[in-house]
Each structure stands twice: as C-alpha cells, then as structure tokens.
Amino acid sequence: MKSETLSQASGQQTQRQLLRYGGEHYSKIAGVAVILLVIVFSQISSSAYVYDADIAILAAIGAIGLNLLTGYAGLISVGNAAFLAIGAYSVVLLDKSMPFPLPIFAGAAAASIVGFAIGLPSLRLSGLYLIFSTLALQFVVAFAANQYDTSSGAIAGHFVPTAKLGPWQIASEKVWFMVLLVVLVLVSLFVWNIVRGQPGRAFAALRRNEAAASVVGVNVTMTKLSVFALSSAIIGLAGGLGAYFMQDVSNGYYSLTLTVSYVAMILIGGLASIWGSIIGAFVVTMIPFLMQAGASTFSGTLGGFAQRNLSSLETAVYGLAILVFLFFRPAGIASLAKIKRRKSSAAEAVAAVR
C-alpha cells in the first residue's frame, strides 16, 4: 500500500509499471523452472510418491477454484465437497455414453449450473448468506448421492473405468501426473488471466466493500454470481478428474471434512494467490502422510496413542493450522515471498523519487 501511494504521489507511473512487470517476469520464470523441475522429478521418482503428488495436484486444482471465490472475491462457501461430488458423479453417470474428457467437462458445467442456481437466492444478499446455502447444498448433494448409491446397488462405491484418450490409456501414476500438471497449468493461467484484469479488480472491490464497489460501477450481484459459477466449475472439473484418477466414487468421501480441508489449503497457502493455493494443497495433502510417518517413529504409549487417533489428530492439525494462520499470518505461506518483494519495490520506489 505504501509503495503505491508513494509512487502515485510522485507521478512515477511508468516506474511502478516497470517494477510490476519485472515482478511478473520473475514469477513466469519461476513458474517454468518449477514445472520443469517437477516434471523431471516425477518421471524419475518412485510411483508411490508420484501418486501422492497426483493427489496434491488434484487438490491444487480444486483449491484454485475455491481461492478464486474466497480469496479473490471474498465469498465463503462450504460447498466444495458438494461440487467435487457433482463432478465425480457426472463422470459415473456419463462415462458409458461419452468419450474420456467429455464427462469431466459435463461435470464442470453441471457444477457451474448448480452453483449459479444456489447462488441466485443467496448472492443477492450479503456474502455470508452463501455459507448457509452452500451448507444446504452439501446436505442435499450428500443425500442425493447416498440415495443414488443405495438405489444402484453400489454401496461400496462406483467403479470408473480407465480413462482412454483416443488410442492412449491414462493409467499409470506418471502419465496421470503429466495430464494433471497440464490441467493445473491451464487452470492457473486461466484464473490468473481473470484476476489480473478488469474482473479481478471488480472482485477486489467487492471483497473490500460491496457498497463502494456498486458505486464505482461493479454489478455486484452479477459479479458474485459469475465468480461463484466459475469457481464451482473449476471445483467440479477437479471432482471429475479425481473420479477418473481414483477410479472409485462413493458418497462417503465427499464430506464436510473434505470441505474443511480445502478451506485449510487456501488459508495455509494464502488467500488471493494462485501459488498459495498450490502450496496449500501440497501442504494439506501431505499432512496425513507426514503424520503417518511421525506416528510410526514414536514407540510405546505415545506412538500407540498417535496410531489409534491418527484421523482425529489429522483433523485437529488442519484446524490448528487454520487457527495459527488466521492469527499470525492471515495471508498464508505465499505472502512470505510477496512481502519481501513488496518491501524491495517500496525501497526502489523511494529511491526513484529521490
């Protein structure tokens, strides 16, 4: 904030733009470097690790979708699990009648339409009402999924056949890794393009003050509805991809706990940050593995206690992590890098004025 006022006051607009574009170049280069490194590692490391990484990338796609809504537009939804379920069940229903990627897109479209419909009553109102309508959605979808599982005799879950893209089978963890990485990059670029342009500024205005946003010409209801529909579509896409990846869809998985883990991802990683969503998704999906490893290193009563309560301890760790980040670093892990950059650009702006 300070750096902005400084440079604006001095009329050094070009200087500021130069600094900003410099920053964007860095993040582009960093992005490409990270992607290349990750690809190399994925193809040489053991498939168990790659499987975990696949799960994390899937989570990252969903987390970006949620961050678009909560981080950028400042709306809270607890319907993530419901949208993931809509994506996954679309795949279950449509897989027999459509070739591979189409059921996923159909699932994304379905999630987006449901999001629009759910948002319609609540987004006319203040943002917090969305919590209630998405909570309602969660229960309605869980009920419908349960009914469907019971009526179709698939109480143990629906099997999803291996994805085939034309002649190629997408079966191994490493092939999935590449596919998921491509989707992650595409989704990231898509969201990044939205948030850095006019819609992004409208979201920011909305997040800070709805009334003020409407005064400067933001169509509050339409903006909220479209961001919610878009976010739901991305989460639905992640759900559909997840169904093909895990090859198993059952209603018990799409619980409120899953929803909370996505909230934890964006809070830990950083609100209003694409990198933050990705980092948060990796951290949160690694928590169970780390805790499993941690529990097995302790022996005796403590180790036994940890082993017995592993899933509760995991949940507690999500919760505690959210608390810690809310209190001490409300902008998440991604802000650690950002603050440094902002400080240095502020220093440079001051230097430019002098």
Added chain:
Amino acid sequence: MHLALQTFVGQLPTAALYALIGVGFVIVYRGTRVLNFAQGTLALLGGYLFYSIAVSAHVPFWPAVVLSVVASMLLGASIYSLMLRPLLGETAILLVMLTIALNIILGALDLILWGGATRFVNVPGAKTILHFPEGVSITALDIAVVISVAAVLTAFGVLLKWSRFGSHMRAAAENPLLATYRGINVSTLAAMTWAIATAGAGLAGVIYGATNGLAPSAGNALGFAAFPAVILGGLDSVGGALIGSVILAEIQGFAVSYLGGRYSDVVGYLVLLLVLIISPTGLFGSREIARL
C-alpha cells in the same frame, strides 16, 4: 391422526434442543457479529463434560448438571476472550473461518478423549412411559426436557427483557459505540454473551446425551440441524429462533414419520433453501441482516 399427534408431541424435545442451540447462536450473532459454526460441537462437548463428571467421576445427577453447565460457561467466555477478542475488527469471513477451525478442533478432541462409541447419560426415572388420550405416549424424560428448556428459556427471556444486564446486552448489540459512551463495558458483555450461549449449548448437549446418546458425529448433527431453524426465524431474532425451532422440528418429524428416517436432515436444508429464496430475512429477522 394418531401418527400425526404422536409425531407432533414426539418432536417437542427436538424443538427444545434446537431452541437452546439456536437462541445461543442468535445472541452470539447479535452481540458479537460472529456466526458461530462451533455451536453444535460446543453443545456436544457440554454433554461429554457432563458424562465425565457424572458417570466417570460419580458425581450425583443435579450437581453434575450444574458443574458441566458452569464449565461450558467458562469455556464460552474463554473462547471469546482468547480467540475472538484479539481479532476484533477483522472481516466477518475471517471470524467465520475461525469458528469453523474451532469446530473441527473440538470435534477431533471429542473423538480423541471420549472415543467413537455412543455414550448414554442415564437420568433416574427417564424410561417411564406416560400414556395420554388418542394413544399418544411420551417418556417422562421428554416431558422433563420440554418443561425444563421452556423454564430456562423463559428465565433467559425475562433476564434479557427486564434486567439491567439484559438492557445493556441489547444496547451493546444495537450500537456498541453508543453503549460504550453510556459506560457499558461492551467487551465484558460480549464475553458474558458467549458464556450464556455456550452454557445453553452445553445444557442441550446434556439433554442430547440423555435422549439420543453422545457420539462424535452428533456435534455437527446438532449444530447444523439447528441452522435452518435460526434462518427460518430470522438470524437476529431470539423469538424467531424459538418459533423457527418448533416449526423445523415438526417439519422434520413429519417428514420422518411419513417419508422415512433418512429425510430428516435434507428436509431441514430444503426448508433453509426455500427461506433464502422466498424471504431471506426469515419470519422475524430485521431488514439489515440481509446486508450483514
């Protein structure tokens, strides 16, 4: 006719539970502008505290009730003072996330400390079944629940309406700044609001333990089931929460009686969606809540 009457009477204890939890939710929202998603888990925790005090530590029934409710009060006041007060002035979203985090931490804690088994709280004489005309029967426990909750809520209503404390509370909820000018310690009052709300929730937990049994999943079942009641009543209206609780419990009861047990939750949330579509301020909510 028999089924309808039996359903109506049978759902009154559920309505009483929703009312205890819902009224707490409303006064916390009015007093501190926090939507408390941990309300149901706090209720369950109250029940578990009672279970430990009464069953594990062998404290007689009534002293154990008092002790567990007092413990809930202290818990509520400390949650406000330690966790929410430092975040005063933060956005509503952040505060909601805080209560969501609190909800999952407390839920995990319940599971670790008390395990996954369902724990029952035995109340002396609870199983006695009383028969009424039209073939309606109800247990003595259910009658005691409805009467005691009605008494507690009436006492709270009197306190809120006619005592100095109550008028201070309403003043602070209406306009915290003006209340401060008038010499009211708003922050102490907010802590007391949390204490009262959590005590009510804790009492609901004790009752739930006696009627349904305590299980870790009951926390969200209790809290999230009471949300539609609160929205139906209008989010910032105490009386609305009461009436909403009765209406919701009855709708759920009739859905269960005539459609089947699995419809209980989903019907509640369909009601919530309908309220949001038709009249988001609920039956008695003020206009301003739509802008929150």
